[in-house]
Amino acid sequence: MTKHYPALPGAAFDRDSPFRRLPRGLDLTQRRFLEGIRFAVEMAQLSHVRLRDVLTTVSNNWPKRQINVDELATRAFLDAWSIVDSIHRLRELLPATPRMKKRSPLFDLFVRNTVSVESLRNRVQHLRGDLADPSLSHLPVWGTLSWLWVLDAQFTHFLSGVLTAGPDAGNVRLILTPGNRVYHDQLDHITLSVGKVQFDLSEAMRFMIRVARGMEKSLIPQFEGQQVLAPVDMMMLLEMKLTPDGGSEKSGVEHN
Numbered sequence: 001m002t003k004h005y006p007a008l009p010g011a012a013f014d015r016d017s018p019f020r021r022l023p024r025g026l027d028l029t030q031r032r033f034l035e036g037i038r039f040a041v042e043m044a045q046l047s048h049v050r051l052r053d054v055l056t057t058v059s060n061n062w063p064k065r066q067i068n069v070d071e072l073a074t075r076a077f078l079d080a081w082s083i084v085d086s087i088h089r090l091r092e093l094l095p096a097t098p099r100m101k102k103r104s105p106l107f108d109l110f111v112r113n114t115v116s117v118e119s120l121r122n123r124v125q126h127l128r129g130d131l132a133d134p135s136l137s138h139l140p141v142w143g144t145l146s147w148l149w150v151l152d153a154q155f156t157h158f159l160s161g162v163l164t165a166g167p168d169a170g171n172v173r174l175i176l177t178p179g180n181r182v183y184h185d186q187l188d189h190i191t192l193s194v195g196k197v198q199f200d201l202s203e204a205m206r207f208m209i210r211v212a213r214g215m216e217k218s219l220i221p222q223f224e225g226q227q228v229l230a231p232v233d234m235m236m237l238l239e240m241k242l243t244p245d246g247g248s249e250k251s252g253v254e255h256n
Helices: 028-064 069-096 105-112 116-125 127-131 201-223
Strands: 144-150 158-164 187-194 197-200 235-242 248-255
Touching: 028 069, 028 144, 028 158, 028 187, 028 201, 069 105, 069 116, 069 144, 069 158, 069 187, 069 201, 105 201, 116 127, 116 187, 116 197, 187 201, 197 201
Parallel strands: none
Antiparallel strands: 144 158, 144 187, 187 197, 235 248
């Protein structure tokens, strides 16, 4: 039976997260891994929010046919492949992070449910060779995005969307059917596919957020009472003005 659950949170980590309040005395290698994990999760989350915005625009406007497919396709595939890259990076960082428990139900769920990302990552890494292979000429260059959009509160009426990257030369497309699925939001099961490889980005993001929340929970007691580092991210802006003698005058400000 189809069920409905709340949508994903809009932000990966808040300002009080242990990922943003790392202790001063933390081992340098562990700190760098935790920073890498934070950015992998937040990059994926940002890309996921932007991808949902694009597909929501498409789904809301399809009856009016007011859709600029070229522009939206570029935006959608940019963020879809960014999610793939970030999830792949997180899969590499988690088991190598020092002083972190390597086996847990959440970790195992995340690894099992994101295994297809490895095939997609290999595809993009070997894109030049694949594009020169005549046997793969029927595949859209950057794959196909498919999704489901719920049209009624009873979950009986759906829009099934398909977006291909480039001409659909061999009619290689994945059309999703709504039956036997759990729905967490009106827009769900955004799926990136290349050939026979299918990767449900929506489900993968849910598992990514769950494992990130689990890590947060385990880090809180470890970091309790320790002096934290200054704000983790910093930006510097320098205003420069050339002087007649070829030098420069500088003034600047830092932002945290």
